[in-house]
Amino acid sequence: MTEKIYLAAGIALLVSLIAGPFLIPVLRTLKFGQSIREDGPKRHLAKAGTPTIGGLIFLIGIAAGVLIIAEKPYSPGLLTMLGMLLGFGLIGFLDDFLKVLRRQNLGLRAWQKLVGQIFLAVILVGIATLLLNRGTALGIPFTTYTLDLGIFYYPVIVIVIVYFTNTVNLTDGLDGLAAGCTVFSAVGYVVIAYLAARTGFLGDILVSSSDLAVFAAAIVGGCVGFLRFNMHPARVFMGDCGSLALGGGLSALAVLSKSEFVLLIIGAVYVVEGLSVMLQVVSFKTRGKRIFRMAPLHHHFELGGWSEKKVVRFFWTAAALCMVIGIGSFWMMIT
Secondary structure, eight states: OOOHHHHHHHHHHHHHHHHHHHHHHHHHHOOBBOOOTTTTOGGGGGTOOOOTTTHHHHHHHHHHHHHOOSSTOHHHHHHHHHHHHHHHHHHHHHHHHHHHHHHHSOOHHHHHHHHHHHHHHHHHHHHIISSSSSOSSSETTTOOOOOEOOOGHHHHHHHHHHHHHHHHHTTTTTTHHHHHHHHHHHHHHHHHHHHHHHHTTTTSSOOOOOOHHHHHHHHHHHHHHHHHHHSSOOOOOOOOHHHHHHHHHHHHHHHTTTTTHHHHHHHHHHHHHHOOOOOOHHHHHSSOSSSSSSSSSSHHHHHTTTHHHHHHHHHHHHHHHHHHHHHHHHHHOOO
């Protein structure tokens, strides 16, 4: 498994590094430029016109790493994970494309994106439980207890998937922020897959730990390659095409490794970003006052005088810490 992990990450990295210099000029020629929120930090206005939909760079890399290295690239589990990655990415691509077409920061309507995300989430939990023998029991992080939700598993996990996927999207607001945080989250799932293999945690589920590890490793390699072009000052943005895909891919890893609640720990940076938006909206509508200078949370720090690089470094550090805590919570859950 270790060799496959390195190879999957290496191929995804190499393909992403090769794809970037070819794809970025194409996006620029097609005028697939990013529209910037007028109510956002003023320094971001200089980024207007930077090519977007750059998530295609690492999606190509991830797909290559998985399909080349996986022992059975067309196994149901692997196809499910790739399907979620690309399916959520397609929703994001349509959203990005409409934004570019309309020359404003308005793509798909919120309800259209939500319907698409719920549809994919239902497919994921349906395949996992009905075809891959995942079951409906949830492990409780930091404990050895499990909670079998029965039929309630479906709505609970659909909500978790949709919420988490959108929080990854919200986190993608600074150069290198979402891609860097995802590197740590995916590394966490490489370790989780390795631990699951050692302990036989997956039991009768029809997904191999090797496939989980290869998929997670490919996400690591793809995102590291993408950072070559996305670090400040970014030459390309991943767009919703990339952020929704990463959220969907991580969610699929969580469902198929029976670690949905652990995902909320490993990806706590995204979760907090999403909560900051919810709290801001509720506070403003009920009290007429804002809690943060601006939401999502990374903009709060920006408006407090932090440089973009400092904010990104801080959030990367938090993501690394969450990764370690999340792995620890999983280890306690399975031993």
